[in-house]
Amino acid sequence: MASIEFRKVTKSFGDSTVIKDLDLTIADGEFTVLVGPSGCGKTTLLRMIAGLDPQTSGAVLIDGKDVTQIAPGQRGVAMVFQNYAIYPTMSVRENIEFGLKNNKVSKEERTELVESISATVGLSEYLDRKPSTLSGGQRQRVALARAMVKKPSVFLMDEPLSNLDAKLRIQMRIELIELHKKLGTTFVYVTHDQVEAMSMADTIVLMNKGVIQQEASPDLIYREPNNRFTAQFVGVPPMNVAPLGTDGAHFGFRPESAVLTRTPSDAWFRYKGVITTREMLGSETIYQVKNEQFTFMIKCYEDLFTVDEHVYVGVPVEKIMLFGADENRIPREDPRAADYLERLRRQGDE
Amino acid sequence: MNSKWRYGVTGISVALKSVVLLIFLFPFVWMITTSLKTFPETMIFPPKLLPALPQWSNFVTAMQSGPFLTYTKNSIIVTLSIIVIQMLVMIPAAYAFAKYKFRGQHFFFALVLLAFMIPGQVTFIPIYLMLADWGLVHTLWPQILPFAANAFGIFLLRQYFMQVPSEIIESARLDNANEFTIMRKIMVPMSIPALATIGLFSFVSHWNDYFWPLVMTDSTGVRPLTIGIAMLRETEGISNWHIIMAGNVVLVVPILLVYLFCSKQIVKAFVYSGIK
Ligand SMILES: Nc1ncnc2c1ncn2[C@@H]1O[C@H](COP(=O)(O)OP(=O)(O)OP(=O)(O)O)[C@@H](O)[C@H]1O
Ligand SMILES: [Mg+2]
Numbered sequence: 290m291a292s293i294e295f296r297k298v299t300k301s302f303g304d305s306t307v308i309k310d311l312d313l314t315i316a317d318g319e320f321t322v323l324v325g326p327s328g329c330g331k332t333t334l335l336r337m338i339a340g341l342d343p344q345t346s347g348a349v350l351i352d353g354k355d356v357t358q359i360a361p362g363q364r365g366v367a368m369v370f371q372n373y374a375i376y377p378t379m380s381v382r383e384n385i386e387f388g389l390k391n392n393k394v395s396k397e398e399r400t401e402l403v404e405s406i407s408a409t410v411g412l413s414e415y416l417d418r419k420p421s422t423l424s425g426g427q428r429q430r431v432a433l434a435r436a437m438v439k440k441p442s443v444f445l446m447d448e449p450l451s452n453l454d455a456k457l458r459i460q461m462r463i464e465l466i467e468l469h470k471k472l473g474t475t476f477v478y479v480t481h482d483q484v485e486a487m488s489m490a491d492t493i494v495l496m497n498k499g500v501i502q503q504e505a506s507p508d509l510i511y512r513e514p515n516n517r518f519t520a521q522f523v524g525v526p527p528m529n530v531a532p533l534g535t536d537g538a539h540f541g542f543r544p545e546s547a548v549l550t551r552t553p554s555d556a557w558f559r560y561k562g563v564i565t566t567r568e569m570l571g572s573e574t575i576y577q578v579k580n581e582q583f584t585f586m587i588k589c590y591e592d593l594f595t596v597d598e599h600v601y602v603g604v605p606v607e608k609i610m611l612f613g614a615d616e617n618r619i620p621r622e623d624p625r626a627a628d629y630l631e632r633l634r635r636q637g638d639e
Numbered sequence: 640m641n642s643k644w645r646y647g648v649t650g651i652s653v654a655l656k657s658v659v660l661l662i663f664l665f666p667f668v669w670m671i672t673t674s675l676k677t678f679p680e681t682m683i684f685p686p687k688l689l690p691a692l693p694q695w696s697n698f699v700t701a702m703q704s705g706p707f708l709t710y711t712k713n714s715i716i717v718t719l720s721i722i723v724i725q726m727l728v729m730i731p732a733a734y735a736f737a738k739y740k741f742r743g744q745h746f747f748f749a750l751v752l753l754a755f756m757i758p759g760q761v762t763f764i765p766i767y768l769m770l771a772d773w774g775l776v777h778t779l780w781p782q783i784l785p786f787a788a789n790a791f792g793i794f795l796l797r798q799y800f801m802q803v804p805s806e807i808i809e810s811a812r813l814d815n816a817n818e819f820t821i822m823r824k825i826m827v828p829m830s831i832p833a834l835a836t837i838g839l840f841s842f843v844s845h846w847n848d849y850f851w852p853l854v855m856t857d858s859t860g861v862r863p864l865t866i867g868i869a870m871l872r873e874t875e876g877i878s879n880w881h882i883i884m885a886g887n888v889v890l891v892v893p894i895l896l897v898y899l900f901c902s903k904q905i906v907k908a909f910v911y912s913g914i915k
Contacts, residue, residue, distance in 0.1 A: 341809050362815030374806035378828035387824070388814035439814070 291352035291365065291442040291475055292317040293338055298347035300333055307333050308499040310347070316492065317352075320469045320476045324486040325496035325522075331479040334496075335445050338477065339368050351443065362391070367436035368445040371452065373428045375420045381407070381431055382416040388439045406438045426457050437472070444469075446478045450485065462489060483523045487511070495519055517541070517616040526575060529585040530612070533629055537614030540633055544575065544588035546608035549600045556603025557630070559637040564598050578602050606630060670891075674698070674884035681880045697885040701871060704882065706859055710867035717782045717852075717863055718845045722838055725789040729837070732793045734822055737800035738808060748797075755790030763854050770855075781855040782863070786845065792837040799833040800826060835904035843894055864890050 293315040300308040307330050315321045323331045336342040337349055340361040348355050356364050367388075376384050382403055389399045407413045410430040420428060429449060436444060446465075450458045466489055469476050480486055486493050487507045495502045495510065495518075502522075503515040514520035520528040520541055530541035540558070548554065553561070562580035574592040578585055578600060587602060594600055611619040611629050619626055668688075673681060675693040701707075735741070736748055762785075770781045803826065811821045827834065849865045856862050868886035871879070 339809075339813060341812070361809070361812045366813065368810070368813050370806045370810065372804065372806060374804060374810040376807060376811070376825055378825070387811070387816070391815040391817075391820060435810075435814075 293443060293475065293477070294348075294350040294353070295334075295337075296348045296350065298337065298344045298349060300330070300337060300342070301345045306345075306499075311499070311501065313494065313501060313504070315475065315477060315494075317475055318473050319491040320466070320478065320489060321492045321494060322478045322480060322486040322490035323494050323496060324480055324483055325502075327481055329496045330499040331481070331496060332447055333499075335368070335447055335477060335479055338364075338443065339366050339445055340364055365442040366445060367439050367441035367443070369432045369436050369447065369449045371448040373432040373449075373452075375428055375431050375435075377420055380417050380419055381412060381423070384420065384431055385434050385438050388435065392439070402438050406434045409437070410434045425452055425454075426461070429453060429461065433468075437468075442474060444472075444474055444476045446476070448480055449478075451480075451482075458485075465489065484525065487523065495522060497522075513618075514610070515618055517612045517618075520610065520612070520618075526586040526588070528610070531583055531585075533611070533632060534636075535629070535632065536625075538619070538625070538629055539612040539616075540629070541610045541612065542604045542608050544586045546604055547585070547587045548603045549576065549578070549587055549589055549594060550603065551600060554601050554603035556637075557606035558604040558609060558633050559601060561599065561601050564594055564596050564600060567594070567596050576600075606634075609633065670884050670887055673881055674888045676881045678879065678881060694881065697881050698889065701868075701882045701885040701889065704871060705867050707864075707867055709860060710862055710864045713779060713782075713861060714846060714863040714865070717779055718842055720779075720783045721786045721845050722841055724783065724787045725792060725841055726834070726838070728788050729792045729796055730822055730827060732788070733796035733800050734818075734826055736793065736797045737803075738805065751788075751790050751793050754788070755794060759785075759851055763851070767855060776855070777858060777861060779861055782852055782861070785851075786841075789837065789841060792841065795837055796830065796833055799830050803829055832904045832907035835901045839897060839901045839905060842897055846894060847890070 295311050295313040298308060298311045299306060311334075313334075323334060325331055333342065337344050338351070340356065340359065343357065348357060350356065351364060351366070376387065379387065385403050385406060386399050389402060394402070403416070404413070407416055410433055412427065412430050412434055415423060415427060420431065423431065429452075432449070449465075450461050453461060462485065465476075465478075478489060486495075487510075490507050492504065493507055493510050494504045497518050503510055503519045505513075510519060511523055514523070514528070517530060517539060521530055524543060526544050528541045528543055529547075530539050532538070533540050542558070548556065553559070560580055560583055562578040562583065562585075564576045565579045565584075566577040568575040569592055572590065574589050576587045576589065576594060578587055585602065609630065611623075611626055613619050613625075619629070672689055674697055675695070676690040676697075677692075677694055680687065680690050732751075736744070736751075766785050767776075767781070770776060770784070775781055775784075807825060808821055811825055816824065847865060848863075849869065852863050852866050856866065864886075868883065868890055871883050871886050
């Protein structure tokens with residue numbers, strides 16, 4: 290078990306600086322998910338923890354100890370790669386055993402560990418098979434078993450589920466959450482899929498272009514986004530955001546915060562529009578409601594409207610969020626907030 | 640396309656292949672049949688392909704007309720040593736060129752390619768002088784040491800190693816494997832076809848090598864089979880072709896055996912490297 294700390298870490302590849310002066314603490318024993326759009330530096334961060342691509346400057350600490358000078362194999366870290374990186378010429382057993390052998394674990398102990406781990410991940414029948422004869426899901430399990438068997442204090446996973454089909458992915462998600470509960474070790478999990486992040490994480494670290502946007506529980510990230518990027522990254526569909534028409538400020542609301550009616554509403558923010566698309570997803574329906582000024586996605590739990598219908602959109606004041614020109618959230622206490630909200634209300638009268 | 644036309648094309652293709660096969664095979668067949676002829680049979684005109692009665696004793700004669708045990712032993716030691724030493728040099732070199740980033744990488748790789756292009760005929764005098772300086776001329780080393788680094792092998796194996804995903808190597812490093820273990824347990828097992836190909840090429844060229852031992856050796860004790868068989872001509876007189884051919888058959892048999900043994904791996908190597 291171990292915490293991980295980045296102190297003023299900078300990472301450059303040649304001339305391009307991917308991460309600059311990053312500070313981050315990943316709590317011991319937590320399931321932390323690094324999430325962000327493609328190319329934002331998630332893998333880079335993970336590889337710095339593992340020591341595969343050391344930082345250009347700054348320090349990485351595991352369990353309070355600077356590991357800059359410590360080789361990847363000595364850091365107590367295990368990693369599951371996106372393409373699994375299973376040793377193709379070794380049997381499943383040899384794959385799982387390889388790390389133990391290198392650590393000079395005795396043969397009896399090795400056999401025992403391999404048997405128990407492979408039972409945990411459901412690979413017992415396949416121990417003597419070659420990886421090329423396994424399915425994608427089974428290979429994924431080999432990669433997991435290989436990481437688990439070393440009893441690492443930190444588990445790093447780089448989009449481990451992205452090569453699986455949707456159903457298996459959801460099943461593996463649950464298995465990983467249970468695995469984390471059982472092992473109680475620090476998990477650092479990378480994904481670009483916000484749904485995966487929301488459903489698995491204790492703490493989400495949301496990144497964009499090498500900069501941490503917000504670091505909080507899934508719940509807080511969703512309800513209290515720090516800035517426009519966070520607001521628009523999480524949620525399906527993401528938050529509706531539009532310019533307020535003054536100071537470069539924006540306002541936003543979640544698709545499910547709006548109410549659709551056929552008669553004019555007296556909600557704080559309101560507009561009349563026409564439904565241009567309708568997505569029926571089973572328990573909920575997502576409409577796109579458009580007028581000359583706004584195009585917003587509205588989520589309803591009843592499927593009452595049809596395409597081309599004219600409807601009124603209404604959002605209560607407590608559901609509205611404000612963002613400044615710097616993209617940061619403007620809290621309600623801020624002197625500007627009252628003014629901006631008032632503007633928004635008047636807009637509906639026009 | 641109608642079937643007549645297709646049959647025609649197939650027919651031409653088969654015919655052409657047969658011609659090529661004959662051109663390649665004929666000298667070989669001629670060598671084997673000659674090795675079984677009597678002396679007069681090698682001389683008659685017009686020549687006959689097959690001997691009246693196979694003269695197996697030709698082989699005995701050939702082997703007894705010189706210290707062939709020594710020649711054979713030398714050939715085996717030299718060829719095997721070359722292959723072993725080449726592997727020991729080639730694997731780490733190819734691994735470094737394929738998977739490491741180091742200063743002067745391109746320069747050193749260019750040097751390897753350059754070495755690949757310089758024929759032995761250009762370098763044998765300085766090499767001979769150097770080895771003489773070290774007092775090695777009466778040993779087998781002059782036939783082994785100059786071939787310790789196989790430039791073609793390093794090149795081919797590097798291409799092969801570059802196809803191994805870096806994540807596999809990184810995984811091994813996280814599994815606390817040292818670089819030696821990574822080569823032995825991961826890179827080499829993944830490259831068996833390439834190694835078999837390189838080994839076979841190396842075996843054939845050094846087993847058959849005539850020029851290098853000719854210029855590097857000056858005593859019977861260190862000469863290989865190729866030189867021994869060439870000397871049959873002198874010891875037996877210029878026209879004893881049946882004996883010389885018997886010697887050649889003895890020389891060629893190990894190559895055929897090794898080829899049969901490796902052919903599957905070699906085809907694989909060419910498929911993998913995308914040459915085929
Ligand atoms: N070895 C490298 N050499 C040069 N640039 C690199 C290297 N590795 C990563 N980068 C750059 O660093 C940035 C971050 O890459 P990284 O792989 O960390 O992204 P990521 O967040 O993992 O994205 P994805 O979700 O697509 O995997 C990218 O712009 C990438 O081009
Ligand atoms: Mg990545």
